[in-house]
Amino acid sequence: MANVVVIGAQWGDEGKGKITDLLSKSADIVVRYQGGVNAGHTVVVNGQTFKLHLIPSGILYPDTECIIGCGTVIDPKVLIQELDQLEKLNISTAKLMISQTAHVTMPYHRLIDVASEEQRGNYKIGTTGRGIGPTYADKSERTGIRMLDLMDLEGFQEQLEWTINHKNVILEKLYNLPPLNPQDVIDEYRVYAERLRPHVVDSSLKIYDGIHTRKNILFEGAQGTLLDLDHGTYPYVTSSSPIAGGACVGTGVGPTAIDRVIGVAKAYTTRVGEGPFPTEMVDGIGTVLGERGAEFGTTTGRKRRCGWFDAVIGRYAVRINGLDCLAITKLDVLDELEEIKVCVAYEIEGERCVDFPKNSRIFAQCKPIYETLPGWKQSTEDCRNLEDLPQQALDYLKFLADLMAVPIAIVSLGAGRDQTIIVEDPIHGPKRGLLSVDGTPVAAQS
């Protein structure tokens, strides 16, 4: 039995949806711990594509319980659309549970997100416009509405009348927008409350029970390490904690219950939204990667920015998340390239730097220092074992693993569940966080 966290090691969209779905085969419970409908997790099974925003990527397994944890923010309208879509495809959602203390995204959150981005002009973040930042801001400001408030219709009416009148001042005076009618919002959200009521639970208790009955629990991150509010490229970040530590805060599980952390990274890098990105290539190979990798946002459809693999942020992700192993995705996207570059360090004001600088203005000035490796110029899509890979592809993977000092447990070569090489058991393999005095990993405990 093992409790495993799956995180994004870059700026999101690394393919966590695919990897979580794959690992869910051996999980009893899959939990989302942060973010909201900004996330877009794509799972492809037998040629059918599922795009999940809030529902954990374990939902395609009928016996797996799925929990939307307290660290997430819930837009009930989008969640209900997602439930409807899955049910239409005969995927059962009966085992979906929603934390009663997760915060609810309201119409004013979406309006404020979009209006504030407009007002920021050149200083915009490039958000998904889904109201994520304003929902988390209300949570911190202690004016948020939680799922349990939505379930208590009388209290909800009272709380919302006050809140909407307060938000209307902001909408009208700061953003020059028409006010919201409290009763319209109350009527709309009452319908959502009834639809979601059967799913709302004390989720930290459910997870605790799962741990005590020795169930396998997967914690599914959304976005990525460099979008983390505390550890990412602030202010160009999301408003939650996508890093592994966020799994404890966003579910109410103590850190001693976590056995292993898996980082998911693309074989190159993408970023969607504003903010510095040292290895970005706006045209040429950047365009090739974008086209071959179909790099368009799963949520907004925005074009993702593309660049070479950046081992400086890779090493940073290993450190910040305490990674035990990596899943490298989208290796197939590099199949046709003559040569492949990897950023091994940055040059900042003439100095070589191997650590991620926390100041976004300095990060924006970093010039990547590259090493160039030969490409393999053949398809890897049908490879199912390491031995099937061309030597240059193996060398590329080894180069990445050595640079980041962490082993690669999974290699993904296509969107499909089966287009995967399992190099070592990512769940029961050695726990790298624990090293013997001689630096070798301590064997996994059963």
Ligand SMILES: Nc1nc2c(ncn2[C@@H]2O[C@H](COP(=O)(O)OP(=O)(O)OP(=O)(O)O)[C@@H](O)[C@H]2O)c(=O)[nH]1
């Ligand atoms: N070609 C190729 N596509 C892949 C591979 N693995 C995943 N994909 C696709 O790559 C995209 C990954 O993006 P997302 O589904 O947004 O990734 P995510 O990490 O779940 O998303 P966020 O939580 O929103 O950050 C999806 O379209 C996947 O179907 C792979 O190995 N090769």
Ligand SMILES: O=P(O)(O)OC[C@H]1O[C@@H](n2cnc3c(O)ncnc32)[C@H](O)[C@@H]1O
């Ligand atoms: O989270 P918001 O405030 O909408 O956007 C902030 C910042 O984060 C980027 N982002 C948000 N969700 C995702 C995601 O699921 N994958 C990749 N990037 C994401 C967004 O583009 C902004 O840059």
Ligand SMILES: N[C@@H](CC(=O)O)C(=O)O
């Ligand atoms: N979740 C997102 C962000 C977006 O859609 O803009 C993505 O998949 O790229």
Ligand SMILES: [Mg+2]
């Ligand atoms: Mg995505």
